Amino acid sequence: DAKTTQPTSMDCAEGRAANLPCNHSTISGNEYVYWYRQIHSQGPQYIIHGLKNNETNEMASLIITEDRKSSTLILPHATLRDTAVYYCILWGSWGKFQFGAGTQVVVTP
Amino acid sequence: DVKVTQSSRYLVKRTGEKVFLECVQDMDHENMFWYRQDPGLGLRLIYFSYDVKMKEKGDIPEGYSVSREKKERFSLILESASTNQTSMYLCASSINSNQPQHFGDGTRLSIL
Numbered sequence: 001d002a003k004t005t006q007p008t009s010m011d012c013a014e015g016r017a018a019n020l021p022c023n024h025s026t027i028s029g030n031e032y033v034y035w036y037r038q039i040h041s042q043g044p045q046y047i048i049h050g051l052k053n054n055e056t057n058e059m060a061s062l063i064i065t066e067d068r069k070s071s072t073l074i075l076p077h078a079t080l081r082d083t084a085v086y087y088c089i090l091w092g093s094w095g096k097f098q099f100g101a102g103t104q105v106v107v108t109p
Numbered sequence: 110d111v112k113v114t115q116s117s118r119y120l121v122k123r124t125g126e127k128v129f130l131e132c133v134q135d136m137d138h139e140n141m142f143w144y145r146q147d148p149g150l151g152l153r154l155i156y157f158s159y160d161v162k163m164k165e166k167g168d169i170p171e172g173y174s175v176s177r178e179k180k181e182r183f184s185l186i187l188e189s190a191s192t193n194q195t196s197m198y199l200c201a202s203s204i205n206s207n208q209p210q211h212f213g214d215g216t217r218l219s220i221l
Contacts, residue, residue: 034209043113043199043212044152097142097210099152 003027004088009104012082018075020103022088025069031092033064035073036099037084044087044099047073078107112136113213115200121219128187130216132200140203141183142210143167143175145196152199158183159206190220 005023012018024033034049048055048062050071055062061074075082087102116131134141142157144167154167156175164175172194176184183202187194197217201210 032207041214043201043214046209046211049209097152097154099146101149101151 003090003098004100006086006088006100006103008101009106012075012078012105012107014080014107014109015077018078018082018105018107020073020075020086020088020105021070022073023070024088024090027068027090028092031090033062033068033071034089034091034097035060035062036087036089037082037105038087038102039081039084045084047086049091078105080107080109083107113200113202113211115198115213115216117216118214119217119219121221122187122190123221124190124192126187126190126220128190128218128220130185130187130198130200130218132183132185132202132213133181134183134202134211135181136202136204136211137180138202138204138211139180140205140210141177142201142203143173143183143185144199144201145169146199146215147196155185192220194218195220 032049035047036044038044050062063072085102087099112135114133122128140159143155144152146152153169158164158177174186197215199215201212203210
């Protein structure tokens with residue numbers, strides 16, 4: 001009973017921006033939107049998180065809609081090393097940090 | 110950068126053995142977590158700890174126990190390993206409940 005919905009897969013050309021959507025229509029007021037990615041055979045890597053406002057760091061930007069029912073992770077200039085499974089997660093209470101199936105992103109030359 | 114280190118990347122044990130998985134973090138984080146990751150099931154929380162000697166059950170604690178004697182170290186114990194505990198085990202830590210969890214690279218455990 002994942003609380004987020006993401007596309008199963010998407011392709012992106014190297015050097016282009018990758019826009020990864022996530023729907024979370026049942027988000028609660030105290031829940032943050034977190035994004036992680038997992039490269040094959042490694043542990044999940046934290047990317048970014050936000051509550052209401054858009055956020056940007058050295059890895060990515062996070063755009064959250066005003067009603068907070070969906071968000072988009074933006075990788076501004078995708079590289080081959082960005083090929084990974086990307087997870088959108090809601091977290092607002094202890095221990096309930098549930099990863100869904102995620103989006104398999106393949107960056108092609 | 111936060112460093113979460115798991116003692117083994119790959120481990121093979123036999124049914125009935127007692128198995129210890131070790132996790133160490135170097136950032137003085139209060140909270141530590143153990144998950145297992147299985148295809149089609151995502152990550153599932155086994156146990157977590159918010160302080161030394163404190164532990165809380167996650168979603169699937171059966172067959173596991175944990176130990177946190179020091180702040181930086183969180184151990185997962187399989188009391189009597191069974192084949193259905195073959196999985197990827199991931200340890201994570203966070204400063205507090207409102208900050209990101211940082212993960213180790215995982216231990217791929219096979220129980221024969």
